[in-house]
Amino acid sequence: MSDPAEKKTPLYQEHVRLKARMVPFSGWLMPVQYTSIVDEHQTVREAVGMFDISHMGQFIVSGKGARDWLNTVLTNNVAKLDIGHGQYTFLLNCNGGVIDDLIVYRIKEAEFLLVVNAAKIDEDFAWLKKDLEHGRSSDQPGGLENAASCSLHNRSANFGGVAIQGPRTVDLFRALLGPDVELPQRNHIRDFTIAAMPLSIARTGYTGEDGVEVFFRAPDAAKLWNLVLERGAKLGLKPCGLGARDTLRLEMCYPLNGSDLSAERNPIEAGLGLFVDLQKPDFIGREKLLETRTEGPRERLIAFKMNGKGPPPRPHYSLFNGENRVGEISSGTLSPSLNIGIGMGYVSATSAKFGTPLEVEIRGQKFPATIEKKPFYKKQS
């Protein structure tokens, strides 16, 4: 069934060997599940799971102009990053719409790693390259001035990545690197060597649990994957697919680009203004975001929970407030942790307050739901 046009990660053979169900995702053939989405979800909530994220893009931006240039193309403030520190940020178009959401790490004094969404690798790279080489318009500085002091490199094809997520993450790395191992702090990244394989470990994730994302050279992928499976077995580690990745992130209300974010939506509408520094004098999309902030967004991305049992809410179902259709679902699922339908969607700002009753239209029938605070899932401590 596989389409030859679909790309395979360096872990493809491992997924096949583990009998994963492979599905097309953003041009890649990826494992959606190995055993069951619910089981893999609980594995991450209760023990530790490993996801192939090799399809994600990795760009290196380096040179003495790197920081200042990145600060004009990303929304968050790159100048706040010390070496080894990363931040969640956005790449916007000129209308403030989201091209991509990503994490930028400062890995050296004048070198940055950008980890971007698989579906957006080509678009992001073309956008960045154009800006770096040509600037934005005749009255914008940049262009050749930036290009001279800064270089942009797409290393995606030569590197892989795995996300290791769950409360037993630290125990796993003790098993891999010895009892005294110190993982980087939250949002930090550091280089390690495991079994002679050089890798970067970042304390980040997309699940709401403690965890890391590990980046390594593509030829090391299978060796690392199998070593983690072997060492993690005693801790209950299992390989996990995109299905569980989606339910886990949705319980945390982390947005998925292409569903909750798009070129037509800006970060203020999405409730992610925290990752936009409007104090910066210049970045692409800033004017539009200032306008949205001043006028208030017309629609907001809200999180809702179904009031009772019923069919799971899914993308594109209509949301009603009384008789009025106020928006539609961007992401929805049955939450394995809460055992109830949850979702996010854009609704008119007047209907976006916490506690607002909504109805979800599913196959012609309406089911009651309520707007809730994000996130749905809170870790037991």
Place this chain on the structure above:
Amino acid sequence: MNVPDDLLYTQSHEWIRREGGNIRVGITDHAQAELTDVVFVEVPKVGTSVDAKAPVAVVESVKAASDIYAPVKGTVVEANAALSNNPALINTDPFGEGWIFALKMDNSDDLKNLQSAAAYKEQIG
């Protein structure tokens, strides 16, 4: 995969057990394994008239909603109420407790349009 010999099958992965002039319908072991983690089942109302191959029920997994089709023309005479509290019965006992609905057939000759266990085995490889 379990494919009981005494049942009939559709191309769309429903199984059919004949009970006199009625049939009982569910989804096959193969289908439940493909769906995994059934989290919601919408069963038809008793008394509904349905055409062959018309969607009559919906089985939802975490990932997707799938229509379940009437194998032949008839009238719904039973729907499995146990599935509303325990949709996972479709995963754990697809040919037994996980049945979805029963139909009174308009014409039992219509059953000849369905396939045997051997043919279904061939279909799913």
